[in-house]
Amino acid sequence: MSMPEFELRIGIYPAIEPDRFLNSLSGKVALITGSGRGIGREITLALAKSGAAVAVTSRTKAEVDQTTKDVLNLGNGLRAIGVVADICNRKDQESLVNQVTESLGPIDILICNAGTNTFMPFHMTEPNSWWTQMEIMVKAPTELTRMILPSMQNRNSGTIIYTSSRAAATDLPWAAGYSCAKTAISRFAGILQNELNILQRDTFGFEDNGISIFSIHPGEVKTKLHQTAFPEKTKKEAPYVVEMMDKLAKMHPDFKGELAAWTCVYLAAGKGKGLEGRLVDCTRDIQQVKDHVLATPRPRITNACG
Structure with missing residues (x-):
């Protein structure tokens, strides 16, 4: 069966309409990393609006405090805590999980959203900076999973979502560290599901x-990450990288952060049956994708990036 063309989505659409998920996550506890700003903040607010108790975390206290305050200001008895943490630090990881569990309860939803990127030709990159990307987007999520998964296994209940990218299945130049990290975490998700x-x-x-x-x-959401992804070294020594990425940016629509946020709610609310283990493209109509997947014989060994 050939792959059909799924409808492009930029913002909220019927399958992920917020009104459909009112109280759908009541009683659930969610931990979202990288949730002080950008896509992570949008995900946090969407989960809270759906009834979940949420834990906000990033390295920047002002952002953590603001997002936590904004969640609590939603009212309706919502619960939220903010924890400043470096998710690449083992002690911070352990402290984070303990604080969330003690304050809100066992974690039902883990969303590993923290990320970084540097657009630069590989031959210009420095080893430590290159591997830092792998630590933030592969090591940290897998170690948090290692800590939280046993409780989910004992309860046989939980949802884990890793923010990846279409770059996981594309040979995008100038982003070797980012793309390798996204490929690794997507593959990890598929294997862990199996x-x-x-x-x-x-x-x-x-x-x-x-x-x-x-x-x-x-989706290619315009966040602060995109503004900081071009270091001075790239601008001075490889301006062609900036020029090419600017051209690519103009080729895609203005995707909204709420698109990924409410797709996460859709998945956490149990609507993603059949898509488990896969790289879910939030920019394509998820109901159409799910219908196609459910109508297609599932191979014994799946391809997370397929």
């Missing part, structure tokens, strides 16, 4: 696996 499908049944004794893992492409 493992859990086996373990929850055969080892933990549940009839079916109740834990869902996804990676998402949020």
